[in-house]
Amino acid sequence: MPNAIEVVNVSKRYRIGAKAPNSIREAITGRLAWRTPADPEREVWSLRDVSFNVEAGEVVGVIGRNGAGKSTLLKVLSRITEPTTGVTRTRGRVASLLEVGTGFHAELTGRENVYLNGAILGLTRREIGDRFDAIVEFSGVGRYIDTPIKRYSSGMYLRLAFAVAAHVEPDVLIVDEVLAVGDAEFQRKCLAGMGAVGAQGRTVLLVSHDLDAIARLCPRSLWFDGGVLRLDGDTQDVIDAYLQSTRDGGGEQLEVEDARGRVLLHAVRTVDPSGQSTNILRRDRPFDVEVDISVRERIPGLDIALFLVNQRGARVFDEVWSDVAPTRAEAPGRYVASITVPPLLNAGDYAIGVWIGQGYEEILSAEAATNFTLEGSSKGRPDRIVELLLPWQCRPVDDDAQHQQPAASHQHRR
Amino acid sequence: MAEQLAPPQPGGRWVENRPSRGFRAIDLREMWAYRELALSLALRDLKVRYKQAAFGVAWAILQPLVGAAVFTFVFARMADISSGTIPYVLFAFVGTTVWAFHSSAVTSGTESLVENSLLVTKIYYPKLVSPLASCLTPLVDLGISLVVLAVLLPIYGVNPGVEVLALPVAIALLFLVSFSFALWFSALNVRYRDVRYVVRFGIQIWLFISPVAYPLQLVSQPWRTLYVVNPMVGVLDLMRWSLVDGPAPGWGTLGSLLVALVVLLTGLAYFQRTESRFADVI
Numbered sequence: 040m041p042n043a044i045e046v047v048n049v050s051k052r053y054r055i056g057a058k059a060p061n062s063i064r065e066a067i068t069g070r071l072a073w074r075t076p077a078d079p080e081r082e083v084w085s086l087r088d089v090s091f092n093v094e095a096g097e098v099v100g101v102i103g104r105n106g107a108g109k110s111t112l113l114k115v116l117s118r119i120t121e122p123t124t125g126v127t128r129t130r131g132r133v134a135s136l137l138e139v140g141t142g143f144h145a146e147l148t149g150r151e152n153v154y155l156n157g158a159i160l161g162l163t164r165r166e167i168g169d170r171f172d173a174i175v176e177f178s179g180v181g182r183y184i185d186t187p188i189k190r191y192s193s194g195m196y197l198r199l200a201f202a203v204a205a206h207v208e209p210d211v212l213i214v215d216e217v218l219a220v221g222d223a224e225f226q227r228k229c230l231a232g233m234g235a236v237g238a239q240g241r242t243v244l245l246v247s248h249d250l251d252a253i254a255r256l257c258p259r260s261l262w263f264d265g266g267v268l269r270l271d272g273d274t275q276d277v278i279d280a281y282l283q284s285t286r287d288g289g290g291e292q293l294e295v296e297d298a299r300g301r302v303l304l305h306a307v308r309t310v311d312p313s314g315q316s317t318n319i320l321r322r323d324r325p326f327d328v329e330v331d332i333s334v335r336e337r338i339p340g341l342d343i344a345l346f347l348v349n350q351r352g353a354r355v356f357d358e359v360w361s362d363v364a365p366t367r368a369e370a371p372g373r374y375v376a377s378i379t380v381p382p383l384l385n386a387g388d389y390a391i392g393v394w395i396g397q398g399y400e401e402i403l404s405a406e407a408a409t410n411f412t413l414e415g416s417s418k419g420r421p422d423r424i425v426e427l428l429l430p431w432q433c434r435p436v437d438d439d440a441q442h443q444q445p446a447a448s449h450q451h452r453r
Numbered sequence: 454m455a456e457q458l459a460p461p462q463p464g465g466r467w468v469e470n471r472p473s474r475g476f477r478a479i480d481l482r483e484m485w486a487y488r489e490l491a492l493s494l495a496l497r498d499l500k501v502r503y504k505q506a507a508f509g510v511a512w513a514i515l516q517p518l519v520g521a522a523v524f525t526f527v528f529a530r531m532a533d534i535s536s537g538t539i540p541y542v543l544f545a546f547v548g549t550t551v552w553a554f555h556s557s558a559v560t561s562g563t564e565s566l567v568e569n570s571l572l573v574t575k576i577y578y579p580k581l582v583s584p585l586a587s588c589l590t591p592l593v594d595l596g597i598s599l600v601v602l603a604v605l606l607p608i609y610g611v612n613p614g615v616e617v618l619a620l621p622v623a624i625a626l627l628f629l630v631s632f633s634f635a636l637w638f639s640a641l642n643v644r645y646r647d648v649r650y651v652v653r654f655g656i657q658i659w660l661f662i663s664p665v666a667y668p669l670q671l672v673s674q675p676w677r678t679l680y681v682v683n684p685m686v687g688v689l690d691l692m693r694w695s696l697v698d699g700p701a702p703g704w705g706t707l708g709s710l711l712v713a714l715v716v717l718l719t720g721l722a723y724f725q726r727t728e729s730r731f732a733d734v735i
Contacts, residue, residue: 053733118470118577120732126471133468137575144497146504151497158493159576187504210465 042130043211043242044093044116049125051086051111051266085111086122087266095130095210098243100257100274102250102281104405106295107263109246113137113215116244131210134160138215140200145189149180149199152188156203170206177228178202193399198228211242216401248392248406250278251354278352282390282407297395297403301338305331307345307393307408310377322386322415329377330393337369338402343376344394348407350387355424383425386415473729479721480579487582494569494586498561499593513597520549528666536668540609543602543697548665550598551692555631555685556656557591562635563652566643570735573643580728584639588632595624602696616695623691626706630684630713636720640727643735664689669705681708684716 086108093099101109114120116127117135142159143152153174157167167174175184178199180191188196247253253260253274260277262270264284270277296303308316310327320326328345346357358378360367368374392406418426503509524545528534536544565583566573573580599620606613642648663685664672672680680686687709693699 114574114732115470118468119574121470121472121729123472126469128467128469130467131465133577135576138571141575142569142572144501146501147497151500155493155497158490159572159578161490163489 040094040096042092042128043095043097044130044244045128046089046091046112046116047126047128049086049089049112049115049122049127050084051108051115051120052123053083053085084266086115088125089263089266089268090125091261091268091271093242093244095242096240097259098245098257100253100260100277101244101246101263102248102253102260102277102406103263103269104407108266109263110137110215111266112263113213113244113246117213129211132161132207133211133213134204134207134209135213136204136215137213139197139204143188143196143200146187148187149175149178149184149191152199153184153203156200157207160204160207161209162207174199174202174206177205197399209241211244213244215246216248248394248404249354250282250348250352250406254278254352275352282348282350282352282388282410293405293408295403295405301335302341302395302402303333303335304393304395304403304405304408305333305373307331307391307405309391309409309411318409318411320411320413321382322384322413323382325379325381326411327377327379328391329375330395331373331375332395333373334368334371336371338397339369340398341367341369342396342398344396345378346392346394346406347380347384348390348392349385349424350389353424355384355389383427384413385421385423385426386413387421388412477725479581479725483579484581487579490578491582491586491589494582495589498586498590502590510597513594514601516594517546517550517553517598518601520553521546524549524666534667534671537670537700539693539697539699540611543605543609543611544668544693544699545666546598546602546605547693547696548689550595550602551627551685551689552660552663552665553598554591554595554627555688556660557594558588558628558631559634559638559656560652561590562587562632563638563642563649565635566639566731567646567649567735573735574732580731581636581724584632584635587639588628588635592628599696606697611697613696613698616698619691619695623688623695626691626710626713627688629717630688630709633713633717633720636724637716640720640724640731643731644727659683659685670700681705682712684709684712 089108089112101112103109111120113135114137115122116129117133117137119135119137140152140156142156144155147155150171153171154164154167157170158164162170175181178195178201180195180199180202183191183195188199191199243256245253245257257274259272260274261268262277262281269284270280293304293306306329308329308331309318309320310316310329311320312324312326316329330343330345332343334341340361342359342361344357344359347355349355360376368376388410389412390407390410392404393408394404395402396404503512506512508515521542525542528545529536529541534541562584565587566580569583572578572583638648638652642652662680663683664680665685669677669680669686669690687702687706690699690702691706694702
């Protein structure tokens with residue numbers, strides 16, 4: 040197949056800090072200083088000499104830590120920002136879904152937003168009209184389509200937004216982490232939709248922290264690390280290498296911050312029952328996962344999710360704070376949020392990811408924030424993910440059995 | 454399927470993204486392809502404005518009427534300003550109508566990129582669409598005001614002559630002036646947020662140094678000649694000539710057109726030059 044995406048020696052530099060003036064006064068008073076050569080310490084290379092090609096019809100995953108350059112790559116490919124050096128080429132209609140519901144306006148009705156969002160994604164009114172019924176059906180919003188979306192639940196909002204995006208029918212689809220939002224049912228629908236997109240011969244580039252989804256959808260993946268394309272190849276190999284690298288790093292002290300400096304993630308730790316922070320835990324004991332964060336400003340609806348990925352890339356669970364605690368810490372300060380994991384996981388290596396957000400909006404995330412090993416025997420059954428030791432019941436259903444085992448019916452009432 | 458769509462980029466064509474150097478020409482074909490986005494954004498702003506407003510469109514009728522009434526009271530009754538042969542109410546109504554458009558287009562145009570920063574940072578589109586859409590929205594209010602004027606004219610016994618045929622030209626010049634300034638300010642505002650404050654009170658000052666409430670004839674020399682650099686002078690002259698039988702526009706209108714074109718071309722140049730960095734600095 041011919042190429043649909045070509046990336047040739049692309050680098051992207053961002054200047055941060057006070058060198059560039061942000062107000063007219065600074066521009067005037069700092070005019071002389073401003074022209075001096077750029078301070079290299081105030082430069083960040085989000086992408087460094089990245090080259091790769093994607094053939095038409097390929098579905099390619101992009102993985103890497105926060106700040107690895109994934110989002111910058113998507114922005115350059117979508118032509119939202121220019122590369123500092125190098126060139127990207129895309130063929131045909133490109134739709135970039137860097138955010139679900141870009142341009143949605145709370146005051147407008149679902150119908151009005153579908154047309155607006157469609158126009159933003161590059162559809163003409165007629166094209167949206169042709170797809171309108173399909174979009175409404177996909178979204179499941181139904182009779183609320185003429186209600187202002189400020190009255191929608193966040194789930195309805197997301198479903199409608201994704202429904203529009205799913206009907207753009209581009210030649211090249213660029214998706215950033217839209218799977219991180221929404222409930223399980225919605226995610227399944229999105230994945231099905233995206234699988235269908237790939238099957239129709241469209242080219243897809245998918246960034247996700249959900250390694251499981253990447254593994255299912257993308258035969259090939261790219262791993263970015265510090266702006267550099269570390270590995271390009273078969274998804275399973277790339278995920279293995281990626282998880283391996285984070286294991287080597289220990290991941291004890293992260294000290295990562297979001298772009299606006301609202302939240303600083305100090306560390307994600309695993310703690311054994313004696314209170315000792317360690318990466319080696321016993322599978323027959325409970326353990327705690329702690330998220331150590333500093334919140335710099337009041338963030339209403341601050342939410343944390345923890346997810347556990349096993350060595351085969353399957354997401355064993357994700358636990359979201361807001362699912363169980365409607366009121367959460369809002370005031371600035373340093374917090375340790377933790378969950379206790381009961382002893383039910385099989386022995387093996389695990390990675391823990393963390394997502395910190397406000398409502399559905401991500402503030403920062405680290406998908407392999409720390410790793411740990413559950414020591415112990417898998418009791419000869421390495422394939423099972425959990426061992427629940429659920430109680431068994433046995434109830435006789437024919438006369439013979441009832442006569443022979445009169446006590447059986449009492450057994451399960453213990 | 455993809456072939457049936459009329460995509461912004463024709464299917465199968467390679468689109469490149471590489472570092473830009475210096476000035477680029479405006480891609481008019483691309484702007485045309487994105488015309489529906491401009492209309493959709495303008496329509497959004499219009500709808501949002503009148504959502505949950507009990508009187509809805511009545512506000513669009515009331516605003517220029519109240520403005521003209523206030524001007525009539527202050528300038529014609531108290532300051533005894535003469536508007537020549539034109540009834541002062543009509544004179545002021547045209548003035549406030551033109552100014553309402555200009556003020557709304559320039560101030561919302563200034564904010565058009567910053568207010569839509571999510572669009573700028575998440576979606577590719579020719580950014581010129583944003584200030585353009587902001588200038589399209591107040592056209593609706595202008596249209597409503599003109600309908601109100603059509604009702605007022607016979608009440609005051611003014612019969613517009615063939616000059617009314619020049620109305621589209623007058624509106625085009627008004628749009629050109631407002632859009633040119635919106636273009637400059639929207640791009641500057643991405644970089645320097647001071648611009649919005651400067652624009653907000655700058656528009657107020659501009660109102661008083663424009664013949665909105667008073668005729669240009671009342672301005673003494675040499676100031677009157679200096680007024681040529683104010684492109685709104687030509688717009689107001691042209692509007693009043695075409696609508697309420699005002700004096701015929703002179704060379705000053707041509708001067709206004711020239712000034713507007715200079716602002717437009719420099720604005721386009723600045724916009725095109727900084728556009729590639731909008732997403733990075735906004």
